[in-house]
Amino acid sequence: MIFNAEGQVLMLLRSDNDCWCFPGGAIELGEKVEDAARREVFEETGLEVIELELYNVFSGEELYYKYPHGDEVYNVDIVYRSSNYKGNLTVNEESRRARFFDLEAIPDNISPPVIPIVQDLLTKIHR
Incomplete structure (x- = not known):
């Protein structure tokens, strides 16, 4: 998740399902997770990430x-x-x-596997 100076989060409107998501993708063979995150952000947005902080790990049904x-x-x-x-x-x-x-204005049409992440983010900001 990329945040600008105003605290807004970057989202991409996917070409394949017309839903919003965060930049991301698969890890290449032998690639470190942090390197994959930086590579995917750059490939999908043109932005070079300087520092990364682990937010959370999501899995399950x-x-x-x-x-x-x-x-x-x-x-x-x-x-x-x-x-x-x-x-x-x-x-x-x-x-x-x-x-x-703005976090309060994230669109409703979120790509299905991203929904739990958006829900978690919104829950944390409303605490």
């Missing part, structure tokens, strides 16, 4: 997802957060748009 092309998975999401980054925001072919949202 609620992270089941069936991709539009038919693959079925149970994701294990290792989520980092950062507000220390540089670069110009862009999107690649995986997304239609990128936008920073």
Whole structure:
């Protein structure tokens, strides 16, 4: 999760399911999790993450997802957060748009495996 100076969180509108998500993706063979997080953010947003902080690890039945092309998975999401980054925001072919949202204004159409993460984030800010 990338946060700007105003405390807004960056979300991407996915091209495949027309839902919002955080930047992320799969770890390549032999890759460290932190390196994968930085690589995926850069590939999907053009932003270079300087510092990462572990947010949480999400797994279980609620992270089941069936991709539009038919693959079925149970994701294990290792989520980092950062507000220390540089670069110009862009999107690649995986997304239609990128936008920073106030936490109270996160859209309703969240990509299914991201819903538990958004719910956790919103619960923590309302404590």
